[in-house]
Amino acid sequence: xxxxxxxxxxxxxxxxxxxxxxxxxxxxxxxxxxxxxxxxxxxxxxxxxxxxxxxxxxxxxxxxxxxxxxxxxxxxxxxxxxxxxxxxxxxxxxxxxxxxxxxxxxxxxxxxxxxxxxxxxxxxxxxxxxxxxxxxxxxxxxxxxxxxxxxxxxxxxxxxxxxxxxxxxxxxxxxxxxxxxxxxxxxxxxxxxxxxxxxxxxxxxxxxxxxxxxxxxxxxxxxxxxxxxxxxxxxxxxxxxxxxxxxxx
Amino acid sequence: xxxxxxxxxxxxxxxxxxxxxxxxxxxxxxxxxxxxxxxxxxxxxxxxxxxxxxxxxxxxxxxxxxxxxxxxxxxxxxxxxxxxxxxxxxxxxxxxxxxxxxxxxxxxxxxxxxxxxxxxxxxxxxxxxxxxxxxxxxxxxxxxxxxxxxxxx
Amino acid sequence: xxxxxxxxxxxxxxxxxxxxxxxxxxxxxxxxxxxxxxxxxxxxxxxxxxxxxxxxxxxxxxxxxxxxxxxxxxxxxxxxxxxxxxxxxxxxxxxxxxxxxxxxxxxxxxxxxxxxxxxxxxxxxxxxxxxxxxxxxxxxxxxxxxxxxxxxxxxxxxx
Amino acid sequence: xxxxxxxxxxxxxxxxxxxxxxxxxxxxxxxxxxxxxxxxxxxxxxxxxxxxxxxxxxxxxxxxxxxxxxxxxxxxxxxxxxxxxxxxxxxxxxxxxxxxxxxxxxxxxxxxxxxxxxxxxxxxxxxxxxxxxxxxxxxxxxxxxxxxxxxxxxxxxxxxxxxxxxxxxxxxxxxxxxxxxxxxxxxxxxxxxxxxxxxxxxxxxxxxxxxxxxxxxxxxx
Numbered sequence: 001x002x003x004x005x006x007x008x009x010x011x012x013x014x015x016x017x018x019x020x021x022x023x024x025x026x027x028x029x030x031x032x033x034x035x036x037x038x039x040x041x042x043x044x045x046x047x048x049x050x051x052x053x054x055x056x057x058x059x060x061x062x063x064x065x066x067x068x069x070x071x072x073x074x075x076x077x078x079x080x081x082x083x084x085x086x087x088x089x090x091x092x093x094x095x096x097x098x099x100x101x102x103x104x105x106x107x108x109x110x111x112x113x114x115x116x117x118x119x120x121x122x123x124x125x126x127x128x129x130x131x132x133x134x135x136x137x138x139x140x141x142x143x144x145x146x147x148x149x150x151x152x153x154x155x156x157x158x159x160x161x162x163x164x165x166x167x168x169x170x171x172x173x174x175x176x177x178x179x180x181x182x183x184x185x186x187x188x189x190x191x192x193x194x195x196x197x198x199x200x201x202x203x204x205x206x207x208x209x210x211x212x213x214x215x216x217x218x219x220x221x222x223x224x225x226x227x228x229x230x231x232x233x234x235x236x237x238x239x240x241x242x243x244x245x246x247x248x249x
Numbered sequence: 250x251x252x253x254x255x256x257x258x259x260x261x262x263x264x265x266x267x268x269x270x271x272x273x274x275x276x277x278x279x280x281x282x283x284x285x286x287x288x289x290x291x292x293x294x295x296x297x298x299x300x301x302x303x304x305x306x307x308x309x310x311x312x313x314x315x316x317x318x319x320x321x322x323x324x325x326x327x328x329x330x331x332x333x334x335x336x337x338x339x340x341x342x343x344x345x346x347x348x349x350x351x352x353x354x355x356x357x358x359x360x361x362x363x364x365x366x367x368x369x370x371x372x373x374x375x376x377x378x379x380x381x382x383x384x385x386x387x388x389x390x391x392x393x394x395x396x397x398x399x400x401x402x
Numbered sequence: 403x404x405x406x407x408x409x410x411x412x413x414x415x416x417x418x419x420x421x422x423x424x425x426x427x428x429x430x431x432x433x434x435x436x437x438x439x440x441x442x443x444x445x446x447x448x449x450x451x452x453x454x455x456x457x458x459x460x461x462x463x464x465x466x467x468x469x470x471x472x473x474x475x476x477x478x479x480x481x482x483x484x485x486x487x488x489x490x491x492x493x494x495x496x497x498x499x500x501x502x503x504x505x506x507x508x509x510x511x512x513x514x515x516x517x518x519x520x521x522x523x524x525x526x527x528x529x530x531x532x533x534x535x536x537x538x539x540x541x542x543x544x545x546x547x548x549x550x551x552x553x554x555x556x557x558x559x560x561x
Numbered sequence: 562x563x564x565x566x567x568x569x570x571x572x573x574x575x576x577x578x579x580x581x582x583x584x585x586x587x588x589x590x591x592x593x594x595x596x597x598x599x600x601x602x603x604x605x606x607x608x609x610x611x612x613x614x615x616x617x618x619x620x621x622x623x624x625x626x627x628x629x630x631x632x633x634x635x636x637x638x639x640x641x642x643x644x645x646x647x648x649x650x651x652x653x654x655x656x657x658x659x660x661x662x663x664x665x666x667x668x669x670x671x672x673x674x675x676x677x678x679x680x681x682x683x684x685x686x687x688x689x690x691x692x693x694x695x696x697x698x699x700x701x702x703x704x705x706x707x708x709x710x711x712x713x714x715x716x717x718x719x720x721x722x723x724x725x726x727x728x729x730x731x732x733x734x735x736x737x738x739x740x741x742x743x744x745x746x747x748x749x750x751x752x753x754x755x756x757x758x759x760x761x762x763x764x765x766x767x768x769x770x771x772x773x774x775x776x777x778x779x780x781x782x
Contacts, residue, residue: 019598020591021770028760028767031692031701034625034632040312040337041330049700084330087320089278089313094781095625097618097636098764099771103318122324136322160391173252178355185355191382195253198387199261214355219319246252249280249354285778309780310624446651446671515658515665523659529566538565539723539739540652546726 006116010068013115017108018064025100026061029054035092035102041085053092053102056081060109079118082109088219111221119220126216127225134209134232135179136216145207147182148189155190162197164189164205167240171204174242176213176233181248188248203246210236213247250280250353253377254289257296263386264297272298273347275338275361275374276311277354294351297380302345314338316360332367335360339368350374432456441492441513447544448552450521466520491516568743569656576747583754584762591766605773614772614782615765632691639684643713645669646677647746652724675724678717685714709756716746 035053036042042051049055059078063070070078088103096102113119129138139147145166152164165171175196181188196203205211210232217225237245256262274294281287287308295301306312315335320327338361342350352358352374361374432455439445457466462479469477469488482489495516511519521536521543528535537543595602617623626633647653651668658665669677689710692698719742722728728735753761760767775781 016598020593020595021599021602021767023594024591024759024763024767028757028763030757030760031698031703031706032632032636033695033698033701034629036697037628040315041334044315044334044336047697049697052697052701054701083319083323084327085334086318087278087313087315087334088318090282091278091310091312093771093775094282094310095628097623097625098760098767099614099618099775100767101771101774106318120319120323120326122322122326123319126322157393159387160393162391180355188376188378191376191378194382194387195256195262195378195385198385198391199256214322216319216322219322249250249277282781283778285780287780309778512665515655518655519659522655526566526569526659529563530570532563538569540655541723541726541730541739545730546724547730 004069007066007068007070009116010063010070010112013112014064014068014108017111021101022060022105022108025098025105026057026064028098029057029100030098032097035096038092038095040087040089040091051085053086054100056086057102057105057109060105060112063109063112075113075116075118078109079113082106082113083120107221110219111223114220114222119222123216123220127220127222130212130217130225130229134229135182135212136214137179137183137212139179139182141207144182144211147186148205151186151189151193155193159194159197162193164193165203166205167207168204169239170202170241172202172242173204173244173246174237174240175203175205175246175248176211177205177248178214179212180214192248204240204242206233206236206240208236210234213245250293250377251286251289253381254293257293257381262381264381264384265386266384267299268297268349268380268384269299270348271300271302271346272349272351273302273304273342273345274307275314275350275352275354275357276308277352277357278313278317280353281311282309290353293353293377297351297377297384298349302347304341304345306341312337312341314357314360314364316356316363321356321359328363331360332363335364336368339364339370342370342372343368348372351377351380353377436517438492438513441496447540448546448548450517450543466524491520565740565743568740568747572747573743576750580750580753584759587754587759588762588766591763595766595770599770602770602773605776607773607776610772610776610779610782611769613779614768617782618768635684635687638680639688642677642680642684643717646674646681647716650674650720671724675721678721681717682714682721685710685717705756709752709758712745712749712752713758716742716749719745 031054033052033054036047036049039051039053042048042053045051059074059081062074063078086103086106088106090101090103093099093101093103110119126136129136132138133140135144148164148166152162155162155164173196175192177189177192210229212229213233215226215229217223217229233245253262257264272294274291276282276287276290281290291303291308304311315331315338320331342361342364348371350361350372352361353376358374358376361372364370365372365374432453434452434454435449436452437445437449439449463482464475464477464479467477467479467482467489468475477488487493492513495511495513522538525536525538529538621633621637646669649666649669651671651674654664654666654668657663668674689707692702692706692710719738723738723742726735726738728738730736734741749758753759772782
């Protein structure tokens with residue numbers, strides 16, 4: 001892509017998203033340094049100044065200052081910083097005298113890069129899975145139901161009468177999981193089933209899209225996919241008339 | 250997590266035993282910092298443990314484990330940085346002397362298990378649900394008797 | 403309305419800049435020390451050595467000495483004698499409670515403010531017109547060195 | 562009209578105007594733009610959270626104070642003196658009294674105003690040394706961080722020199738110190754709305770925005 005075309009696209013992306021808050025944050029930071037030792041990246045890197053949260057927003061401010069006119073090398077540097085040097089945990093914001101939300105700006109930078117087609121490959125494939133199957137691991141509906149069935153069968157031998165109620169209308173709690181459980185940690189599902197059963201909970205698990213409560217698209221700022229995922233889960237809860245959605249954490 | 254708290258707190262789920270080994274607790278950013286569940290998180294941990302040892306900064310101002318913000322699902326490309334920045338969490342865990350780390354988050358648990366290997370912490374990271382499912386009292390009528398006997402036999 | 407009291411229209415009267423002023427024919431002191439510590443209490447800055455002579459050379463008595471009634475200065479220049487009532491600023495402008503003739507100052511301008519408006523206001527206005535004028539800085543009228551010397555001298559005199 | 566007349570006349574009014582109108586405009590722009598682009602801020606807005614965050618951060622009653630008490634104590638003292646001394650020192654009140662506005666109010670004792678001025682200067686020096694000596698802050702700082710610290714400190718330095726005539730009289734600097742003071746003060750007023758010093762008002766908006774976002778976890782406000 002020609003740099004000028006890219007800069008135009010970047011500015012078009014940023015224009016509606018750089019609001020009053022981001023602008024103020026970028027401007028009023030006094031570089032007081034209070035955020036430095038709140039960050040585990042900074043502490044773990046032997047107090048490397050590069051890891052100070054306030055330093056990590058320089059890519060965003062630089063992109064805005066240059067009006068989007070940045071080269072591939074710059075984008076790569078920004079990528080390394082916002083993906084490899086920040087967990088967006090917001091601990092720095094808790095200690096910032098001005099309450100500057102660094103993680104918000106990192107997220108915006110990630111979203112900007114995503115809009116330019118740049119994002120971690122693993123997350124890109126998770127997003128592809130979301131679109132194809134509604135869950136990050138690409139588990140098909142058949143496999144999902146299969147997993148639930150054998151989880152139930154295995155547990156029945158341990159607990160009398162244990163059921164994993166699928167799509168039970170009118171249950172109080174709709175339970176959703178991290179799709180990794182279905183693939184790698186099925187015992188997690190069984191443990192919850194056991195607890196729910198012993199507690200006598202009125203619960204159910206949805207069979208269709210929405211049972212994966214992870215939202216990895218959020219990490220790259222793909223808000224469109226994020227929204228769809230949340231909508232899926234709420235659509236299932238509404239269909240099943242569940243009062244609460246319990247997530248696996 | 251909140252549900253488990255309420256079940257345990259209200260006695261809907263009763264425990265047959267508590268974890269005897271020293272435990273500590275991770276405060277996942279999205280459950281605690283963003284979810285506002287610090288107190289309940291800790292309460293669950295305390296209800297499950299005999300020897301609960303809070304970390305420095307336990308609660309709302311705890312450090313991230315280093316696996317958040319997509320770091321775990323990013324997979325291999327992030328591994329090096331993930332292990333490096335997790336040093337703080339590893340040190341926190343080591344300082345408590347705990348053998349069991351209670352981790353109510355899939356991201357954190359993967360990260361902390363990796364940290365355990367990387368930094369030789371000698372700990373086990375477990376979900377609440379694992380402990381609860383293991384240590385709770387299952388009512389008599391739900392226990393399949395024949396199988397028990399078969400096993401004993 | 404303006405910074406200079408001469409243009410205060412609402413007032414009946416006002417002040418006299420200085421300790422003295424006699425008919426023009428009489429000899430005038432060239433310098434007057436304005437020390438209002440009796441009215442204002444211990445002074446924070448040095449007392450002002452006011453060059454009355456220099457002002458007389460450039461201005462009319464009624465430019466400063468005034469008694470405003472319906473926007474007009476009704477003071478009789480001929481009556482400006484050193485000890486006459488209404489000649490000195492503090493006759494009418496004083497800090498609350500110590501005013502000699504409170505009815506003569508309906509603007510209730512306290513003494514210190516009256517001085518600052520009268521002196522500084524005129525100096526600023528004149529300077530703004532590009533004309534030569536007196537000091538416009540704090541230390542221009544209240545030199546610090548003098549205040550320091552006075553402060554040093556006092557305890558010595560006491561001991 | 563000479564330079565002093567210019568400085569204490571039109572320039573003073575212009576700089577005060579730029580300062581006041583500038584800050585009000587910054588505040589207004591924030592509100593207008595956030596209505597349009599930061600809808601989330603308004604959807605969840607609650608005064609309770611905003612007031613709570615101000616109560617914690619306008620006074621030293623927050624977790625950053627516990628983390629770095631020395632810096633915070635000095636930073637709060639710096640801001641307190643920086644705001645209080647210029648507003649309530651006698652010479653400035655005399656300016657108001659002799660101005661068209663004829664405002665008059667009780668002044669701080671000279672000695673106290675003096676100490677506050679010295680406090681601002683001493684802390685400014687501390688902040689500069691801190692910025693120069695810490696590898697972190699050196700890395701973060703841009704030229705403007707240094708320049709603005711100097712711009713902020715200069716009016717206080719010149720105020721002290723002017724009130725005490727520390728440079729004596731009969732020399733160019735000493736005789737014109739009050740003029741220099743006025744000009745440096747005006748410079749500071751003028752740059753506030755256009756630089757990071759705009760945190761004078763944007764502090765409130767930034768804190769409010771974060772308080773609204775952290776609102777349901779009230780500890781984090």
